[in-house]
Structures are given as C-alpha cells and as structure tokens.
Amino acid sequence: MFRIGHGFDVHAFAEGRPLIIGGIEIPHELGLKGHSDADVLLHTMADAILGALALGDIGKFFPDTDEAYKDMDSKVLLSEVVDMMERKGYRLGNIDAVIMAEKPKFRPYIDEMRQVSASLLKTDLSNVNIKATTTEKLGFTGRGEGIASEAVVLLEKWRNHNG
Numbered sequence: 496m497f498r499i500g501h502g503f504d505v506h507a508f509a510e511g512r513p514l515i516i517g518g519i520e521i522p523h524e525l526g527l528k529g530h531s532d533a534d535v536l537l538h539t540m541a542d543a544i545l546g547a548l549a550l551g552d553i554g555k556f557f558p559d560t561d562e563a564y565k566d567m568d569s570k571v572l573l574s575e576v577v578d579m580m581e582r583k584g585y586r587l588g589n590i591d592a593v594i595m596a597e598k599p600k601f602r603p604y605i606d607e608m609r610q611v612s613a614s615l616l617k618t619d620l621s622n623v624n625i626k627a628t629t630t631e632k633l634g635f636t637g638r639g640e641g642i643a644s645e646a647v648v649l650l651e652k653w654r655n656h657n658g
C-alpha cells in the first residue's frame with residue numbers, strides 16, 4: 496500500500512541567526528526566525544511524512560510553546576518523524592521538495608542537502624530530489640522577507656506496524 500503526503504512551511508528572515516537549510520549551514524547575511532533552528536526544508540519533509548500517515552503536523556508533536564524544542568536541531572525532529580513512520584510499517588518511496596527564495600543561491604549546496612536528508616530519511620539518494628526556485632521577485636519570498644518550502648512524499652507499507 497502507498498500513501499502520499501504534502502508539506503509546506505515558511506520562515507521569515509532574521510538578523511543574527513545562522514541559515515540552516517536541509518541540515519546544513521549556508522553562508523548568508525541573514526538566517527531564519529523560528530522556535531527551532533528554523534530549517535524550513537526539513538520541516539516540510541517531516542510535515543509531508545506526517546501528512547501521508549494522517550498524523551497531523553510537526554506543531555502537534557513539537558509545539559513551539561514548549562521550551563524543550565527551543566533552538567531544536569531539525570535533523571532530530573525529522574529523525575523522530577521517520578521513527579514514527581517506521582513504527583507504522585512504512586518506508587520512504589521517494590520525496591520531491593522545493594525551496595523558494597530569491598537569495599541565496601542554493602544550487603551549490605543541493606547535493607549535500609540531499610545526502611543529509613537521504614540519511615535522515617533512511618533511504619537511497621536516488622529517492623530524494625531537492626530543487627530551488629526564485630519567485631521572480633514576486634510575493635514575500637520575492638521581496639526577500641523569508642523562505643518557503645514545499646514537499647511531496649510517497650510512502651510504501653512494507654511490514655506490519657509495531658505500535
């Protein structure tokens with residue numbers, strides 16, 4: 496059995512924060528504002544998986560009102576969601592994600608982001624696609640106010656769940 500999921504997330508730019516996307520730090524004059532490390536790409540991946548499993552979203556499991564998740568490494572968040580997926584008897588089929596931002600240019604970092612995410616998602620590199628686009632200077636991303644990201648995932652049931 497297959498299940499499809501979709502994730503979408505937005506974080507605003509902020510001064511004095513590192514820019515962490517796809518589990519890696521990207522050199523840029525601005526970072527992203529958030530309760531966690533604000534890794535907008537890993538958040539969309541986690542939300543897409545939770546969506547496929549009809550489990551809700553990351554805010555339900557990692558509320559931004561809980562001090563335990565302050566400055567949380569989103570690699571840990573995604574790993575915990577992958578554990579939930581595995582406990583339900585699913586594994587990743589493939590994931591396709593997009594980062595929407597006017598700046599910086601992500602293309603030089605895409606291969607490393609794919610490697611980090613594939614490892615967190617416990618899947619082969621060939622099952623993970625990450626792309627980037629500007630929004631042609633339109634909207635909040637086009638004005639450089641923040642970064643948006645979206646992901647679609649396919650999960651495959653391959654064993655009986657154990658909890």
Ligand SMILES: Nc1ccn([C@@H]2O[C@H](COP(=O)(O)O)[C@@H](O)[C@H]2O)c(=O)n1
Pocket residue numbers: 595596597598599600601602603626627628629630631
């Ligand atoms: N922040 C970004 C945005 C885009 N790219 C790469 O540039 C290509 C052209 O972008 P358009 O929005 O003009 O279509 C795009 O396909 C990406 O490869 C990027 O690296 N970082």
Ligand SMILES: C[C@@]1(CO)OP(=O)(O)OP(=O)(O)OC[C@H]1O
Pocket residue numbers: 504505528529530531532533534538553554555557558559560564565567
């Ligand atoms: C990741 C969490 C963790 O508290 O916080 P944020 O970094 O603010 O991210 P967001 O995608 O706005 O909401 C989900 C939160 O659960």
